[in-house]
Amino acid sequence: MMYEEALNYLKTAAGRGSVLGLDRVRELLHLLGDPQEKLKIVHISGTNGKGSFAAMLSSVLRSSGYRTGSFCSPAMTGVTDSYRINGAEISKKRFAELIATIQPIAESMAEKPTEFEVIAAAAYLLFVEEGCDIAVVECGMGGDGDATNLMSAPLLSVITNVALDHCGFLGNTIAEIAGHKAGIIKRGCPVYFGGKDSDALTVISEHTKQLDAPLALYDDSPLSDIKYSLDGISFNWNGERFSVPLCGTYQRDNIVNLMCCVDILRKTGLTISTDSLRRGLAETVWQGRFEVLRRDPYVVFDGAHNPDGIARAAESIEMYFPDKVVLLIGVMADKDYKLYTDMLGRFIEKVYTVTPDNPRALDSAALAEVFAEKGIPAESFEKLPDGVSAAYSHAKEKGLPMMALGSLYMYREFKEAMILITGK
Structure with a gap:
């Protein structure tokens, strides 16, 4: 299959619209061998900040020696931009290979998958085939009904924040939207919430209690001496100096979320040294955010x-x-x-x-x-x-x-x- 043929197939899948439910993508992934169950996954939901957080975390994990796959949406320069292996965008040829594997399986299904379901399934297939140690996966929208939300035991579930957006799909209140975001929480698996809204926290806390999932919250007390410029941001964390080449005052919260989640991941058994953390932050690349x-x-x-x-x-x-x-x-x-x-x-x-x-x-x-x-x-x-x-x-x-x-x-x-x- 050529790249243009892969794009044409996505157009066919896009013609099916956006259909609620996970049954189609669950069946597709099962027919592909359930690749999502063969990966260590950091799963990210939230209204804003998902992409910046994922870019920093992927860079830190890569710097720490882990072969890291990342998936984000929407793609900004082309569909291959959603998929990265150790920070490098996959080629058009590689994407066409993934779709060539998926297309006949998807088309054999009685209820055929939508475009985003195909794109999400391709991410999990890619990360397994590429031998990734860890996958950093961003939800497309919401959480509970998102096509990425099929793993049974993520390494960490992250909800960056909750604000009003996609109200036609997710609800008109913070509590309603938080309920959808909290759908990525899995039984017994650690959760981090980086938001500050009390209504959202109430909803997310209730979900974690029901699923016996340990919850960690936003804590910026180790942060000090943060400096902003149009070359990036530098800051102290527990007395250590770090810098990241991202701009925007809102990156402060994304940085706090990243640093808090690194502490959680260390407790899960990942080895992330201070030097690797510093190097990974300094090498972060992310487009389109200030x-x-x-x-x-x-x-x-x-x-x-x-x-x-x-x-x-x-x-x-x-x-x-x-x-x-x-x-x-x-x-x-x-x-x-x-x-x-x-x-x-x-x-x-x-x-x-x-x-x-x-x-x-x-x-x-x-x-x-x-x-x-x-x-x-x-x-x-x-x-x-x-x-x-x-x-x-x-x-x-x-x-x-x-x-x-x-x-x-x-x-x-x-x-x-x-x-x-x-x-x-």
């Missing part, structure tokens, strides 16, 4: 795509860029985007709105109108490259930073547009 792409003028992309993410991005803008920024933004129509103007308005010199390449995307003109109604100069573009070009020219002319916010689905096209504009 990522500095250019410096003259500054061009920063942050995949903040829900109210909690936008609020945290606004905090970072205020710290790094105390003057105005030129904003480019594109969002999904199912988000509470009308809240974004109040969160971001005081930082914006002008906003350029675009329509991400996704069926759920909000029309750029409708988004521009929301900003204009609050007195914020706004201009809309149907084609993302045109919006990027206009925003970048404006930023250069005014000597201001350009901030791109919104859906991760526009990350690849945004980077491609920047390369065309700047030639690098």
Whole structure:
């Protein structure tokens, strides 16, 4: 099977829509030999922070000598970007091989799996075939009904935080959403919760009690002397100095979650020395989270795509860029985007709105109108490259930073547009 044929099969699977329930992916994995049961897995749910946390943890585990597989979604540059072995994205050829194995098995099923179910099953198959010591696996959405949630005994279940998002699927209250996130908890297996919401904690604590699963909570008391720059973050943890090349004030919580979970993993028997931890953090690579792409003028992309993410991005803008920024933004129509103007308005010199390449995307003109109604100069573009070009020219002319916010689905096209504009 060629890569293009694999993509065509995913399009066929995507045509089946998003169907609730785990019966299909459970059957598919069983027909593949239940690869998820042959792995040590750190399973990650949460509203925000999953990707950054997973990137840091994968790097630390790799630095500690463990052959590490990682799976995240959505893919930002192409489907292979979701799969990494020891930090390296798999090849198109390797992905086609996985789908070639899965396709005939999936198509033999009476109820055929959806696109994400195929993608998730491919991750577990890959990690077994590649001889991974540990797999770091991120939920796509929610937890209990997520296609990744089929292992019986994860090494550690992590819920980074709980905030309002995907309300149409997960519920309209923190407690309801927490109930879905808590679905990744397994009997007797350690759990970490990195959030601070009391309603979420109540729900998660009840789940851990019912399943006799030891629960560890967010604890930033060992953290001190944290320093932020557009080159990364440095901090002390129990008196030891560490640094990570990630930006954004919200990374503070992701760092605390990472350090707390390293302590838990050490107690499970993993060997993670202080030197390996320091090296792994320093070598972390993660795209699309307050990522500095250019410096003259500054061009920063942050995949903040829900109210909690936008609020945290606004905090970072205020710290790094105390003057105005030129904003480019594109969002999904199912988000509470009308809240974004109040969160971001005081930082914006002008906003350029675009329509991400996704069926759920909000029309750029409708988004521009929301900003204009609050007195914020706004201009809309149907084609993302045109919006990027206009925003970048404006930023250069005014000597201001350009901030791109919104859906991760526009990350690849945004980077491609920047390369065309700047030639690098």
